[in-house]
Amino acid sequence: xxxxYTFYVVGCGGTGSLFARDLPQxxxxxEHRMVLIDGDVVEEKNLKRQSFQKHDIGxxxxxxxxxxxxxxxxxxCMAMDIYLTAEELSARISSDLYTIPVIVGCVDNDNTRALLxxxxxxxEYCVYIDSANSEYSGNIYTAVRRSNRQYGKLRSQIYQLAAxxxxxEKSCLELAADGNVQYFVTNDRMAMCILEHxxxxxxxxxxxxxxxxxxxxxxxxxxxxx
Numbered sequence: 033x034x035x036x037y038t039f040y041v042v043g044c045g046g047t048g049s050l051f052a053r054d055l056p057q058x059x060x061x062x063e064h065r066m067v068l069i070d071g072d073v074v075e076e077k078n079l080k081r082q083s084f085q086k087h088d089i090g091x092x093x094x095x096x097x098x099x100x101x102x103x104x105x106x107x108x109c110m111a112m113d114i115y116l117t118a119e120e121l122s123a124r125i126s127s128d129l130y131t132i133p134v135i136v137g138c139v140d141n142d143n144t145r146a147l148l149x150x151x152x153x154x155x156e157y158c159v160y161i162d163s164a165n166s167e168y169s170g171n172i173y174t175a176v177r178r179s180n181r182q183y184g185k186l187r188s189q190i191y192q193l194a195a196x197x198x199x200x201e202k203s204c205l206e207l208a209a210d211g212n213v214q215y216f217v218t219n220d221r222m223a224m225c226i227l228e229h230x231x232x233x234x235x236x237x238x239x240x241x242x243x244x245x246x247x248x249x250x251x252x253x254x255x256x257x258x
Contacts, residue, residue: 034236036063038131040121041138042148044070044093046215047163048138049083050223052097056105058234065108065131066101068094071115081216116144121151134233136226137162142193149186156180161229162187163222167215169248170222174229176242184242185257221247
């Protein structure tokens with residue numbers, strides 16, 4: 033019997049909203065589900081590089097995306113309109129006894145990333161896909177827990193996570209507001225790469241590839257993190 037998954041998409045901004053837009057097409061006709069998590073509200077400046085439209089302005093991002101998905105696709109998509117602080121995701125996962133959690137991290141700060149890693153390490157069975165990017169490049173870490181054993185490295189096992197947001201002169205959102213559309217191109221490539229990992233996860237004849245996928249302008253490299 034094939035496992036059923038619940039995809040917890042944490043962060044519905046540049047990469048997360050584009051990934052959430054396309055994931056439903058992989059889930060049609062399956063028992064898999066989606067949960068979107070974000071405390072942000074859609075602003076006009078988000079329209080340049082995120083999967084929102086003008087009528088979404090003023091609405092929570094997770095709720096706005098979930099409404100679209102539930103309208104256009106015959107799948108189950110739920111929303112949590114919160115910023116994760118400590119135990120919210122663990123509590124939500126613990127309340128579901130019938131599906132395997134797939135945590136998809138699309139956040140722009142290491143504080144939240146550390147919370148997602150902690151939640152992952154607490155699970156008996158879990159998949160964790162963590163993305164991070166700058167203007168032209170990014171990387172995706174993929175790890176799995178099976179029977180309380182971890183396969184694949186977490187980001188914090190390769191380098192020390194920052195105590196706060198990753199240092200930049202301007203945030204991705206500020207650069208996008210200045211008319212920098214390169215972030216949209218990079219975010220879209222990141223979202224597509226995550227989608228490829230999810231495709232392999234759902235279709236068991238295509239094994240999930242653990243390790244790190246490096247994405248740069250006009251190239252993509254995957255390797256096993258040591």
